[in-house]
Amino acid sequence: MSIEFEEQQNLILPGDLLECEKNNKIxxxxxxxxxxxxxxxxxxxxKLLATNAGIEQYKTIGxxxxxxxxxxxxxxxxxxxxYVIATVTNSYSTHFVCSIANFSNTVHLPYANFPQATKxxxxxxxxxxxxxxxxxxxxxxxxxxxECMDSETGNKDGFGILEAEAGRHSAVxxxxxxxxxxxxxxxxxxxxxxxxxxxxxxxxVAIGVNGKIWICTKSxxxxxxxxxxxxxxxxxxxxxxxxxxxxxVKEFIK
Amino acid sequence: MAKELELNNTEKKFILSLLAxxxxxxGRKSLIETRNLDIKINPDAYGDVYVxxxxxxxxxxxxVHCKITADIVKxxxxxxxxxxxxVNCEINGLTGLQFENYSKPNSMSSEGYYTxxxxxxxxxxxxxxxxxxxxxxGEKVWDIRLDLHVLEYDxxxxxxASIACxxxxxxxxxxxxxxQNEKIHKVYTDLDERDGVNLGVxxxxxxxKFNIFQQLPTEELIKQSNNxxxxxxxxxIDCTIKEEMLSNGxxxxxxxxxxxxxxLDKPGGVPLQxxxxxxxxxxxxxxxxxxxxxxxxxxxxxxxxRNEYAYLLSAENDRYDG
Amino acid sequence: MVSIKYSVLKxxxxxxxxxxxxxxxxxxxxxxxxPKQRHRLPLQSAIEVFIKPSHGVGPSTREVLMQDKxxxxxxxxxxxxxxxxxxxxxxxxxxSNPFDSFGSLQNxxxxxxxxxxxxxxxxxxxxxxxxxxxxxxxxxCYFSNLFTINDKNQVINITNVESLESLQSLSHKSxxxxxxxxxxxxISNILLMDSKGTFHDDDIIKVIDAAQANTELEFKNIRxxxxxKVKDDYIWKV
Numbered sequence: 001m002s003i004e005f006e007e008q009q010n011l012i013l014p015g016d017l018l019e020c021e022k023n024n025k026i027x028x029x030x031x032x033x034x035x036x037x038x039x040x041x042x043x044x045x046x047k048l049l050a051t052n053a054g055i056e057q058y059k060t061i062g063x064x065x066x067x068x069x070x071x072x073x074x075x076x077x078x079x080x081x082x083y084v085i086a087t088v089t090n091s092y093s094t095h096f097v098c099s100i101a102n103f104s105n106t107v108h109l110p111y112a113n114f115p116q117a118t119k120x121x122x123x124x125x126x127x128x129x130x131x132x133x134x135x136x137x138x139x140x141x142x143x144x145x146x147e148c149m150d151s152e153t154g155n156k157d158g159f160g161i162l163e164a165e166a167g168r169h170s171a172v173x174x175x176x177x178x179x180x181x182x183x184x185x186x187x188x189x190x191x192x193x194x195x196x197x198x199x200x201x202x203x204x205v206a207i208g209v210n211g212k213i214w215i216c217t218k219s220x221x222x223x224x225x226x227x228x229x230x231x232x233x234x235x236x237x238x239x240x241x242x243x244x245x246x247x248x249v250k251e252f253i254k
Numbered sequence: 255m256a257k258e259l260e261l262n263n264t265e266k267k268f269i270l271s272l273l274a275x276x277x278x279x280x281g282r283k284s285l286i287e288t289r290n291l292d293i294k295i296n297p298d299a300y301g302d303v304y305v306x307x308x309x310x311x312x313x314x315x316x317x318v319h320c321k322i323t324a325d326i327v328k329x330x331x332x333x334x335x336x337x338x339x340x341v342n343c344e345i346n347g348l349t350g351l352q353f354e355n356y357s358k359p360n361s362m363s364s365e366g367y368y369t370x371x372x373x374x375x376x377x378x379x380x381x382x383x384x385x386x387x388x389x390x391x392g393e394k395v396w397d398i399r400l401d402l403h404v405l406e407y408d409x410x411x412x413x414x415a416s417i418a419c420x421x422x423x424x425x426x427x428x429x430x431x432x433x434q435n436e437k438i439h440k441v442y443t444d445l446d447e448r449d450g451v452n453l454g455v456x457x458x459x460x461x462x463k464f465n466i467f468q469q470l471p472t473e474e475l476i477k478q479s480n481n482x483x484x485x486x487x488x489x490x491i492d493c494t495i496k497e498e499m500l501s502n503g504x505x506x507x508x509x510x511x512x513x514x515x516x517x518l519d520k521p522g523g524v525p526l527q528x529x530x531x532x533x534x535x536x537x538x539x540x541x542x543x544x545x546x547x548x549x550x551x552x553x554x555x556x557x558x559x560r561n562e563y564a565y566l567l568s569a570e571n572d573r574y575d576g
Numbered sequence: 577m578v579s580i581k582y583s584v585l586k587x588x589x590x591x592x593x594x595x596x597x598x599x600x601x602x603x604x605x606x607x608x609x610x611p612k613q614r615h616r617l618p619l620q621s622a623i624e625v626f627i628k629p630s631h632g633v634g635p636s637t638r639e640v641l642m643q644d645k646x647x648x649x650x651x652x653x654x655x656x657x658x659x660x661x662x663x664x665x666x667x668x669x670x671x672s673n674p675f676d677s678f679g680s681l682q683n684x685x686x687x688x689x690x691x692x693x694x695x696x697x698x699x700x701x702x703x704x705x706x707x708x709x710x711x712x713x714x715x716x717c718y719f720s721n722l723f724t725i726n727d728k729n730q731v732i733n734i735t736n737v738e739s740l741e742s743l744q745s746l747s748h749k750s751x752x753x754x755x756x757x758x759x760x761x762x763i764s765n766i767l768l769m770d771s772k773g774t775f776h777d778d779d780i781i782k783v784i785d786a787a788q789a790n791t792e793l794e795f796k797n798i799r800x801x802x803x804x805k806v807k808d809d810y811i812w813k814v
Contacts, residue, residue, distance in 0.1 A: 011799075011802070011803050011806060013708075013717055013799065013802060014708075014713075014714035014715065014716055014717055015714070015715060015716030015717050015757075015758060015759040015760065015764075016759070016760055016761070017760055033713070035655060035713065035715065049715070049716075049759075051655055051658075051713035051714055051715065052708075052711050052713060052714070053708045053711075053802050053805070053806060054711075054806060055806065071711050071806070071809070072711075072806075072809035072810060073589065073710065073711035074589045074590075074710075075589045075606070075607070075608070075710070075711075077608065087260055087262045089260065099260055102259060102260055102351070103257055103351045103352075103606070103609045103610060104608065104609060104610060105608070105609075105610045105661075105662060106610065126263070128260075128261070128262045128263040128266065129262070129263055130262050130263070130264050140660075141660075141661075162264065164264075164267075169268065169271065170264050170267075170268065171264060171265070171268040172262060172264045172265055172268075176809070178809060178810065179812060182812070182813070190812075192812075214264065220271055220272065220275060220277075223268070224272065224277065224279075227279075228281065232311070233812060234812060235811065236811060236812065237811055237812070238812050238813065241812075257610070296672070299672070299676075299677070302672065313586075314586075319669075319671055321630065321631055321671075321672075321676075323631045323632075323676065323677075323678070324678050325678065342631075342632070342633060344628070344633070344634075346626060346628060346667060347604075347606075347626055347665055347667045348585070348588070348602070348603075348604045348626075348628070348667035348668070348669050349587070350587040350588075351587070351588070351606055351609065351665070355624070355626040355665075355667070356626075399631065399632070401630070401631045401632070403628070403669050403671065405584075405585065405602060405669065406585055406586065406587060407587065408587075428678070429678055429679075441678075441679060443677070443678055443679040443680070
């Protein structure tokens with residue numbers, strides 16, 4: 001998944017034809033950032049255009065060719081199956097209203113989407129609480145729906161409220177979406193969190209792909225230290241990460 | 255009504271417990287530490303100033319652009335010898351999404367309140383000499399208009415804006431006007447042809463905002479009001495927007511470096527021991543002195559850059575130096 | 577020359593500071609946001625453009641006209657059907673205009689037109705980079721040019737004219753704003769053309785030719801700038 005910047009064709013701008021279109025390669029699944037023109041009603045010979053500036057990526061999953069454009073942004077748009085950290089903003093008789101990005105459309109978290117939900121057994125969350133959940137359903141004309149359990153098994157599966165236990169301190173960090181995705185899905189190559197643990201920083205972490213990282217450690221200075229490291233590492237090259245970790249650990253812990 | 259910025263409980267708790275330990279989220283190590291000040295003066299114009307507050311890491315957190323325009327108008331009938339001065343500041347969607355476009359600033363909104371605070375700080379304390387703006391009594395006066403554009407907003411607006419206003423006022427040059435027989439003969443709009451005239455800034459008031467964080471819930475505080483228990487509240491200077499949202503009260507003090515209080519305001523919030531006000535004003539004084547010298551330094555540097563070749567044209571020579 | 581800074585406002589999704597030889601604007605784009613009820617469109621996104629002048633209370637009629645031109649042009653660039661019932665907010669703050677200083681508008685009635693055209697041109701280009709920065713889905717790229725024809729029938733690119741005096745001494749006969757749509761690195765359409773003054777049809781052809789050449793040249797810079805930006809976005813990658 002490394003990104004090559006050397007070749008010009010890797011960078012794609014809105015309105016550019018996709019590489020696969022030029023090579024007549026068949027694509028089965030279109031990912032984000034791709035637009036299919038509708039010049040032809042039967043979707044025959046219609047052009048595939050890019051809509052965002054980013055890097056073209058091709059993958060083959062099973063027998064399907066997948067194409068998407070990888071780009072980084074600040075604002076999250078809900079996608080089915082994503083793990084997010086939502087903030088409860090309001091509660092009604094059947095659902096919580098949650099926000100997954102400041103000033104974006106709100107989403108719903110129905111009480112029925114909790115494990116062992118009954119009419120009487122309703123989760124007691126307050127406004128402003130952070131909840132780790134998954135986007136269950138996107139509907140065309142209604143707000144997106146979240147769930148706090150694995151809907152196939154009905155297990156809790158680590159979803160639920162993000163709360164520091166007594167004596168522990170938590171914080172939440174806002175950062176760019178691609179950085180969160182990298183931390184969450186590419187932990188084999190992107191070793192930032194592992195490096196932190198190696199530096200004797202023990203912490204709990206929850207990463208939502210909506211650009212929120214929740215961390216919890218046993219002391220306030222440690223939480224601040226982890227917060228600062230994660231914040232600073234977003235803006236620098238990977239080779240400098242070790243230096244940053246060392247600097248902040250020295251500053252806060254010793 | 256635009257949506258408010260959301261602050262979740264984790265953030266709230268984290269920021270408040272950091273404050274209780276004399277730490278700040280942006281890396282400052284004390285409640286009374288201010289952010290670094292950066293004043294940039296546009297070298298191609300007069301009175302065109304960018305002021306920003308930088309976090310210890312060096313990223314911009316609050317940025318204000320201030321620009322002065324002057325116009326010749328007829329004075330008010332009641333004050334024929336005085337020019338006019340107006341501060342225009344609208345915070346809109348560019349500053350942050352919590353601010354609404356197309357909303358007229360009024361005294362209810364915080365930005366409207368701060369703008370009026372600034373304007374009265376400059377006008378009522380006579381920091382700007384309005385009589386100097388008179389060209390022909392009762393006929394023509396200068397109208398000085400100060401436009402404040404808030405480009406980035408992360409707290410510290412009042413400090414940033416007052417610094418920008420005063421730097422801009424000190425730096426601005428209005429065109430020289432030649433008057434003959436009670437008539438305007440010529441306005442030297444080209445400042446290269448004839449140097450402009452500085453505005454009469456008599457002293458430099460700087461506003462400082464203190465945010466008060468109370469440790470105990472209000473009900474308990476009222477119960478305790480009989481046995482005075484000072485030092486229970488935390489006072490922080492130059493708060494970020496998130497800290498401001500969590501604070502329980504604020505005190506605004508405008509001072510100049512002559513140790514004079516120009517304006518003082520405590521718009522509601524938690525009750526405060528009265529002696530605390532004096533304490534706060536004293537606390538603000540070194541800050542104001544520091545800021546004033548920074549402003550003067552920035553103007554001096556700009557001045558020397560502009561007059562780089564002035565010595566070549568100067569009639570002065572070292573003959574008299576002995 | 578033109579200097580461009582992207583991602584300058586951290587509070588907004590995308591932003592850009594665009595400085596030409598004679599003007600400076602800062603723009604921000606956010607979206608998709610939750611719109612107010614009256615802005616909500618059932619099948620496409622609402623686009624709100626807001627321009628604040630460099631001085632005075634705004635937006636006045638001068639800015640509202642610019643807002644309308646921008647909104648209609650953006651309507652056909654943004655993939656609005658991707659964000660139904662949502663809002664894309666575009667904000668611009670004009671920081672400096674060559675005609676800001678005292679008395680500069682008085683000499684020539686054409687000055688007022690030139691001044692607003694300069695702002696519009698800068699806004700167009702700056703907003704494009706803000707849209708890219710905010711990652712709003714776009715159908716294509718665009719680039720805006722501003723040319724003037726003086727009384728000696730010379731075609732002059734205004735963004736390169738530096739001082740106010742030389743701007744005023746140009747004795748404009750007509751002024752043309754041309755926004756080109758760019759697909760596949762090639763100019764495909766004229767998105768907007770706004771001309772003021774007296775001119776002949778061959779003048780237009782001349783201006784279009786000059787603008788096309790300029791667009792191809794300038795867009796190379798913009799492309800490399802966007803490349804830089806994408807690189808910066810993934811700075812923590814290998």
